[in-house]
């Protein structure tokens with residue numbers, strides 16, 4: 001299966017966090033795994049907060065893009081839209097993002113971000129997220145993504 005972000009049409013794929021057409025961005029990739037979504041990302045050393053730990057702004061960026069991709073994927077699944085089709089018909093943007101930083105996020109490790117659908121209410125899609133390093137939860141987040149009008 002393709003990454004959700006690789007289903008965004010080319011003219012809307014320039015997001016700094018996840019756009020496949022932004023060569024200087026993070027190019028986060030999010031996949032559906034069973035009932036969850038998952039992204040994996042190993043930050044470059046330049047994203048330093050306290051030496052040895054990852055900058056919280058990067059963590060927010062990863063949760064932001066993981067969340068919007070997850071929201072689009074969960075909305076497609078709810079509507080039985082094939083996630084293998086090019087040009088995803090459902091697009092979401094972030095209205096609200098809450099993050100709890102639970103532990104310093106170590107550098108040099110692969111970060112695993114997982115998302116679970118919390119609720120779909122009309123155009124509002126809420127997703128709960130965790131970010132772990134070496135199996136330790138370093139941050140949790142909740143996003144409210146809004147499905148854009150056609």
Ligand SMILES: CCCCC/C=C\C/C=C\C/C=C\C/C=C\CCCC(=O)SCCNC(=O)CCNC(=O)[C@H](O)C(C)(C)COP(=O)(O)OP(=O)(O)OC[C@H]1O[C@@H](n2cnc3c(N)ncnc32)[C@H](O)[C@@H]1OP(=O)(O)O
Pocket residue numbers: 008012015017018064065068069091092093094095096122123124144146148149
């Ligand atoms: C970001 C630009 C938006 C325009 C985009 C146009 C085309 C782009 C297409 C696709 C995007 C492609 C890729 C994006 C992928 C990843 C990006 C990563 C994530 C981001 O980095 S993205 C940037 C940061 N993001 C923003 O820049 C959003 C600025 N904002 C707005 O563009 C509007 O604000 C919008 C669209 C959110 C809603 O506007 P709207 O007119 O469509 O809908 P409306 O206001 O009626 O809200 C509908 C229901 O959501 C409730 N609601 C709204 N906001 C709420 C809040 N904050 N808290 C609690 N509830 C809220 C209302 O209360 C109502 O609830 P109810 O239906 O129950 O009454």
